[in-house]
Amino acid sequence: MKLGTMFQDVSSSFLRKPVTEKYPFERRTPPTRLRGTLVWDAETCVGCGLCATDCPANALEVFVLDRKEKRFALSYHPDRCTFCAQCVSSCRHGSLAMSNEVWELAALDRTSFTIHFGDETDVELALAGKTASNAEASSE
Ligand code: SF4
Ligand code: SF4
Numbered sequence: 001m002k003l004g005t006m007f008q009d010v011s012s013s014f015l016r017k018p019v020t021e022k023y024p025f026e027r028r029t030p031p032t033r034l035r036g037t038l039v040w041d042a043e044t045c046v047g048c049g050l051c052a053t054d055c056p057a058n059a060l061e062v063f064v065l066d067r068k069e070k071r072f073a074l075s076y077h078p079d080r081c082t083f084c085a086q087c088v089s090s091c092r093h094g095s096l097a098m099s100n101e102v103w104e105l106a107a108l109d110r111t112s113f114t115i116h117f118g119d120e121t122d123v124e125l126a127l128a129g130k131t132a133s134n135a136e137a138s139s140e
Helices: 003-015 050-054 086-090 120-127
Strands: 038-040 060-066 071-076 096-098 115-117
Antiparallel strands (some): 060 071
């Protein structure tokens, strides 16, 4: 490369706007169809367990504490999740969705790789094994 051309390149790059983005200080709006972590709707869930049964990555557990009282809890393991959205399709009640806002999963420890959904007391009971049964897929 000739010295003159090199000088021209260097000086023009000083004037150009950088092509790199200032992530994480500046963020783009994520695409609406981006598959981030799961979101669960406790109101519509019937505890059928189909989502867990159909999950190819064994990333979901459904706990039934009291079916009549609609007390369910879910454990979700984003580190196993392949973000295939099979659970979202399998749920006949529209209780699961994939957030397009929560997708940054890097962490310094493993605790953030288990997300518990449900009432705090129910989650504690579920983790202690005090469930009516672990939910099994039913024809509900
Ligand atoms: S997105 Fe796929 S891998 Fe992740 S929990 Fe749902 S079914 Fe399992
Ligand atoms: S498939 Fe839907 S309704 Fe059934 S346990 Fe999963 S989230 Fe709840």
